[in-house]
Amino acid sequence: MKKDLPLKDGNPQQGNPLGGTLGESLRSQGVSRRSFMKFCATTASMMALPPSMIPMIANALENARRPSVIWLSFQECTGCTESLTRAHTSTVESLIFDAISLDYHHTLQAASGHAAEAAREVAMEENFGNYLLVVDGSIPLDNPGYSTIAGISNLDMLTESAKGAAAIVAVGTCATYGGIPHANPNPTGAVSVKDIIKDKPIINVPGCPPIPVVITGVLAHYLTFGAIPELDHIGRPKVFYGQSIHDRCYRRPFYDKGQFAETFDDEGAKKGWCLYKLGCRGPTTYNACATTKWNNGTSFPIESGHPCIGCSEPDFWDGGGFYKALSLPTEDLSKTAVYAAAGAAAAGVAVSALNRGKKNASNKIHIKTTIDDLKKE
C-alpha cells in the first residue's frame, strides 16, 4: 500500500474508545503468537498484499483498536451479507469480526425494533467521527416508501448515519452503482451511496455479490492501516479491482491465439477455449475473481464454463444481453450466406434484417397466455 489515503479523524488506531488492542484481545483469548502469525499471513493474502508485508501487518494489527462498525442494508437481496457470512476462511473472518465492534446490522443483530435503532444511535453518538459505515443496497429517491427501516427512509438513515462516519464502505453493486434496482426502467429511482454522500471517503466494493474475502480484505485493511486503500477512478480498491478479469484469466492465451468457444457445447467449449464470443465481459470487468476465486478458491464462473457477466461494473444489467459478444453483432454474419456482405454499412443492414426476421419468426410462434388459460389448469 504505497498511497493509502489517511483519514482525517477515523484512524481506529488512535483514540478509539472501544476496548484494548487486537493483540491484547487475541492474547486474552489464548491465541498464540504463532497463530497470530498465521492469521497475519492469511490476512496479507486476503488483502492481496505481498507476503513480504506480513511483519508490517503483524505489527499494525497487534496495535490496532476495535473500530465501531454500523452496517445499513437498503434496497438489496441480502446476497452481500450472505456472501460474507458464508465466507470459507471462517476462522480468519471470525477473527476479523472479533476485531471490530459490529454495533448495528439489522439482519445479524439479536435486537429488533426500537432496541435496534437505539443501538445504532448510541454507537453513532459514542463513536462520532470514528465509526465505519458499511452500506449494502441502493437508495430509492422516487418515493421514500419503497424502502424504509423502522419508519425511517433509506435516504434519511444514510444521511444521518454518514455524518459521524470516518469512512463509508459501499458493499455490492447496488450500493456502489445502483445495481439491479437501478436497472432500466429503475422504478424506484434507485441511486448509489456516492450519488448522495459527497463529503466522506467512500470505498466501493462492487460485485453481485462481492467476493467475501474482498469485503473482509477491505475491513482488514482499514483495521490494519487505519486508512482506506488506494482507489481507482470509480472508487474501487485497486488492490482487488486493479486488473481486468480478462488480463488475469487462465483462458487468456486462447483469446490471444484466436481460439474461441462458439457455443456452450462445441469442441472449443470442451477444450476450455476463450468465452469471449459467448458474451464474456472479462475484458471490461475489473475484479479479483480470476485469482481469488469463489467457494474456497474452487473456481470462478469462467472456470465453470460460463462467461463473466461483469457484475462489478456500473450498469452491468443494462448491457444489452449477457450472451452477446462485446464487439460482435447479434448473429455471426459469416454463417448467414443470405446476408453475407462486405463493408460495415452492409453488415449493419444485414444485422438489422436478421434481427427483424428473428422477431417476426418469434411473433409467429408466440402464443399468448390469458387469465382464462391459467384458470383451466
Place this chain on the structure above:
Amino acid sequence: MSSVGITQFNIQMGDELTQNVQPLLHEIRHALAALLESGKTSSIDLRSIPLAPGEEEAIIEALGKGEINARLEALGPSDIYETRFAGVWLTSHYNEDHMIVSRFIEITELPAILRSQREDMATALETLNEELQKQATS
C-alpha cells in the same frame, strides 16, 4: 486432484490450458539463487497467481517432498514441509474446517512460523514459574 468421474468439459486438466508451472519454477530458481548468494528470503502467494485448473497441483507435484514435514495446530492445522529442493518450502494454512485459507511457497532456510515466538516463550516462562511456585508452596 483426480479428474476421474468428472465430465471432460471445460474444467479438464492436464491439457494445454496455460503454462504457468514452468515460469513459476523459474521464479523459484531465481529466488533460491538469491537466498544462496545474499541470504534474501522470498515468499510466493499461490492465491495471487491466476492458475488454470490443475496447475497448483502440478506445481506442488513438481516441487515434490523433501526431508522435513511439520504439522502446526494454530487456528486450524497448517502443513509445512521442505520440498525436494532444499530451501524451498511449501506452507499450506487450513481453517478449523480443514479448508485451505492460504498457501505460500517460501524460499528460506526455515519458515518464520516454525520458530518459537518470543511472545509465546515469555508466556511459557511465566507459566513455568507459576507451576514451580505452586509446587514449592504445596
